[in-house]
Amino acid sequence: MWEYTDKVNDHFKNPRNVGAVENPDGDGLAGSLACGDALRLTFKLDEEGRICEAKFQTFGCASAIASSSALTEMLIGKTIEEAEKITNRDIINYLGELPKQKVHCSVMGREALEAAIYNYRTGKTLDRKIDGDVICHCFGVTDKEIEKVAREKNLTTAQEIEEYTKAGSGCGQCVPEIESILQRIAEEKKKQADPAPMTQLQKIRLIEEVIDRQVRPILRRDGGDLELHDVDGNRVFVKFQGACVSCPVSSVTLKDVVETQLREAVSQEIVVEAV
Numbered sequence: 001m002w003e004y005t006d007k008v009n010d011h012f013k014n015p016r017n018v019g020a021v022e023n024p025d026g027d028g029l030a031g032s033l034a035c036g037d038a039l040r041l042t043f044k045l046d047e048e049g050r051i052c053e054a055k056f057q058t059f060g061c062a063s064a065i066a067s068s069s070a071l072t073e074m075l076i077g078k079t080i081e082e083a084e085k086i087t088n089r090d091i092i093n094y095l096g097e098l099p100k101q102k103v104h105c106s107v108m109g110r111e112a113l114e115a116a117i118y119n120y121r122t123g124k125t126l127d128r129k130i131d132g133d134v135i136c137h138c139f140g141v142t143d144k145e146i147e148k149v150a151r152e153k154n155l156t157t158a159q160e161i162e163e164y165t166k167a168g169s170g171c172g173q174c175v176p177e178i179e180s181i182l183q184r185i186a187e188e189k190k191k192q193a194d195p196a197p198m199t200q201l202q203k204i205r206l207i208e209e210v211i212d213r214q215v216r217p218i219l220r221r222d223g224g225d226l227e228l229h230d231v232d233g234n235r236v237f238v239k240f241q242g243a244c245v246s247c248p249v250s251s252v253t254l255k256d257v258v259e260t261q262l263r264e265a266v267s268q269e270i271v272v273e274a275v
Ligand code: FES
Pocket: 135, 136, 137, 138, 139, 167, 168, 169, 170, 171, 172, 173, 174, 175
């Protein structure tokens, strides 16, 4: 039996705003029925652009119901800009606390909110494409999702990853792979914190590896690419290819994607330039 706060119990036993808003302005789905947890969130705006109605439908446990109910209460009265600032931690704080193993329920709330706001802004359904390789087949969690949450929330154990994503909480077969992802991240961080002197040749090899593993897959998704042209000290010269050549925001990609990834993995001193 999980230990729940009074507020979680209250929202579970007396959930607020259950159902679906008629003719909603925003409609979002998160989770998956295959995983046993799914949440649909719908909302409507008043003439002043504030959320006047928010409702949820969920297949999930007590925490999923309480998190969804809390989220709808938090949304009512907010503008879209205010609503999109709500994080899963805000949902947990609103409820007092959630057992660590149930944190993923609040994450599902945040994801449903993102999907509903996306739907409001575009009229489309947020298509969460599978990005990366599926590591946890029980819950459909990919290596990229694990890496993202580990970096963003500073998670270092498989147990913590399970709390945020559910990965590892089924058959457990994926746990060694989750641990090796975490180990790789820890080694990268250690290298950054205490960089052993690197020869220029080692640096070039690492730059090539990062471009291959982390940069190219992002660019290729949109038909672009780049090649390493030269390295002079910490100045890295790259040549865009494919769709990136004529892309009007390639200078942003250069800094926000290429330079950021290289700074994280190689050195904070790296400056990337296009040739
Ligand atoms: S594969 Fe991840 S829990 Fe089963």
